[in-house]
Amino acid sequence: MSSIKITTNGSQEGALKIAFATTDMQNIDSHFGSATQFAVYDVSKDNITVCEILKVPEKDTDKTVELLKDIDIVYFTNIGAVAAAKIINSGIFPIKYKEIVPIDEELEKLKTMLGSNPPPFIKKIIEKKAA
Known part of the structure; x- marks a missing residue:
């Protein structure tokens, strides 16, 4: 990892809670519907x-969305239309990548974005958390 300092000492007040669909804990490399875990x-x-690893016990979209209920943004390589609608209706912002992306690169982008001028969707999440 570049300049990222990752700690494991619990949740941060006011931080965004981000989940990555991953098979190897290094990359965003799983389809939402077939993900077995989220970092x-x-x-x-x-x-x-680092907060936790959420294990997906069975392939059930409703149960996976419920598992992610405290997440602000979820990343994956693909998602079906029904699952995407359920995620969005649950207040979780979905981000899809067509290619495999390293998790540490995305974490660094998010941290930098939060320290400068975040896009409107991030500002909306921050405002919702502050309310």
Whole structure:
């Protein structure tokens, strides 16, 4: 990892809770519907904290969405239309990559974005968390 300092000392107040569909804990490399686990991090402009690994016990979209209920943004390589609608209706912002992307690169982008001028969708999530 580049300049990312990752800690494991619990959740950060006001941080975004981010989940990555991953098979290897290094890359965003899983389809939402076939993901067996999600790596969860808290990300703020100052810190990145590893929170937990959420294991998906069975392939059931409703149960997976429920498992992710505290997540602000979820990343994956693909998602079906019904699952995408359920994620969005649950207040989770979905981000799809067509190619495999390293998790640490995305964490660094998010941290930098939070320290500068975040896009409107990130500002909306921050405002919702502050309310």
